Amino acid sequence: MSKIQLQTLVQRVLRIPPSYLVFISLFLILWLTRPQMLNLNILGVFLRQVAPLGILVLGQLLVMRVKSIDLSGGGVILLVNYYISSGMFPGASLPAFIFLAVATGFIVGMFNGWMIAKRRVSAVIVTLAVSIILIGMVQFLSSGSPPGNVPTFLRDIYNTRTGVMPNPVIFWAFLTLIMSLFLSLSVYGRFVTSVGESAEAAHFSGVPVERTVIVAHTMAGVIAGIAGLVQTASIAVGSVRIGLDLPILAVAATILGGVAFGRGEGGVWGPFFGVLSFSLLFVVLTIYGVGEPGKLVVQGVIILLAAVFYGIRSKS
């Protein structure tokens, strides 16, 4: 092979999001060490656990593609959980809860977007501050102790299956498909790509940069609200602690999925496999008896390695 051919080959390989490689290697490890784990029933249960994370990632990848970040998901999820479990709205039906969750996410996301795009405040700081304000509010309202129970119909929906796959997983895959089609087919998807490549160039080409960022954050907020619904259904009780580490995990999965931070590239399926990798990773770590601290370390290492991988690639 000539040198040029080799170079393009190397570039091709480097363009593959790391999540695919991580997923394949984790899958192989599981297959070699615990083949009995790899049946669809068991995998379905594992996948169902990461469905809220997977949904949250859809919003995260959108904002990260316009060079922003959203860490407020934890607060939104907690607030949605509080609506449902505190008995604040007695006798409310499912559509009412969906409306509440979406409306909350919409308002929070819109505020984030406005602060980031119009006031030009650092996205990390805005969304972190919003998150701790929401968490503080929920903890104050519930006096620091877990609120009541979740209505049974949510739990029932969560437990349904189509074939062997649990419905939450199918819902997650369906949302991912919609997001993928939306970003590749709509004009807004083109706007997102161009703003991510270079906000300045996009501005001079007539792309409404600020509006694109605001819409991205608003959508991320709505998606966080939906993730909050799924998360609440999954644990089936009120809590003042759930979902707090989800935004960081979502950032990690998105980076792993090839959405390069601060550059506008990346797809939707890379992060999807990033979430799948995390799901398998937790299984593998549990099998090998790695505790909670070890998992934290592994998460940190993965974020770092994925970021370094992209950093070095973009420099060369």
Added chain:
Amino acid sequence: MRKYIDILTRRNTRQGAWGFPLLVFLGICVWLSFNTARFATIENAENLIAQAMPLIIVAIGQMLVVLVGGLDLSVGAVISFTTAILSLDAPTIVLLPVVFVLAALVGLMNGLVVTRCNVHPIIATLAMQYMLLGATRLIRPVSGGEIPQLVLDSVSGEFFGIPFPVFWGIVVVLIAWKLLYRSRYGLHLFAIGGGMASGQTDAAHNFGIAVRRNIVLAYVGSACFATIAGIFLAGRITSGDPNVGLLFELDSITAVALGGTQLSGGVGSLQGTVIGALVLALMSNGMNLVNLSPFVQTVVKGGILLIVVGLQSRKKMGL
């Protein structure tokens, strides 16, 4: 009138707007001493200084990184990590140097990843935060252990009626003052940050400043100041605690921003940062005195952070 506003907000100066937070600080002091019986007592003042000291120390370190346009989210984890190491069963003469060496290594790694591997500071330090939190919980899953007697003595005594925490503050501020205003390094930090903020990232490089090395040193400095705060806190709580550093990264950023330091880099001052940290500590102290729920205090702090950072202007959008 315009002139006085300009003097107060100190537009276009390298020091940043620290006049306004000073007024806020004095205002809160006056309000609290008139409205609560316990505020204007020697006891409360000692309490306040001891409460504010860790935040002042961390915020000074954080400012070094902010001046070059970065952010260090790992300071809270460094604090927890330090208390966990100090609570190990080993001679004091070994523990203290080890703590500093580890902190320097953490800072070095943060800095190298940011400058050499082209990773965004937030991501690099966030990853570091996770690794350190994990390591801390491996060493000390729940709070416990014994802190060396030397550390305990250094924070709780007094000298001619002046409590030891005051001396800690004086020493740390003097070191930082020397570093920022009486050394070539400080000048370089402002130069690098100024270039970053105006979008000409290679301006400082073109003047012959070793940009990368200075940025790495800023991260090392930040981690070292955080570890000093960790030693101080270990002495105060008398045990190793994996959660003691929680939210310190946010509080320190709030303090830095409150003190007029621009998060885009290049503008800021030592006195501003100290005042910013004092204002935050004073607000916690005041909210405790009027018996506000700790959860509401979190909300108030988050609100302050949003307002302070929202008032800063910058060109760049996003992160």
